[in-house]
Amino acid sequence: MKKGKAHVLKIFDNVNTDYIISGRYKFKIANMKDLAKYIFEDIEPGFYKKISKGDYIVAGENFGCGSSREQAPWAIKEAGISAVIAKSFARIFFRNAFNIGLCVVSCDTSSIKNGDVIKLDLKDELVINISRGERIKTMPIPQLMRKFLDDGGVIGHFKKYGDFKI
Secondary structure, three states: OOOEEEEEOOOOOOOEHHHHOOHHHHOOOOOHHHHHHHOOOOOOOOHHHHOOOOOEEEEOOOEOEOOOOOHHHHHHHHOOOOEEEEOOEOHHHHHHHHHHOOEEEEOOOOOOOOOOEEEEEOOOOEEEEOOOOEEEEOOOOOHHHHHHHHOOOHHHHHHHHOOOOO
């Protein structure tokens, strides 16, 4: 993946799906590109204006807890975020992210600071913090799930292959 800026969230742990995209938007806006303009609006107003395509969201434990709606990972993906890097993810968010083709990676995020330039290397399972000269080992992503990412999610993969073969 390409290098991008780390956006370390002010609420570091237990970022729920309503923080990612507020209910006041997710039930009124069906177009995901439009919905993406409101990510993290309740905890960091104007967050969407601070990001550039290819940037990364960095958080702590239990990212994506709360409801199981796919709007949360979709909105992040449509905002142009390369990946969410967190210490851990809520199970349903983790699954939904791979379903729609959003890369999520688990590792120790405590040394990554807001604004650091980082790069994710899925092959070598590393987050490379270019700003700090640091290499952080990530949890491995199974080969089939990496293939889902390459194919744009589970549906893209199924359309391409007709099944779940690698």
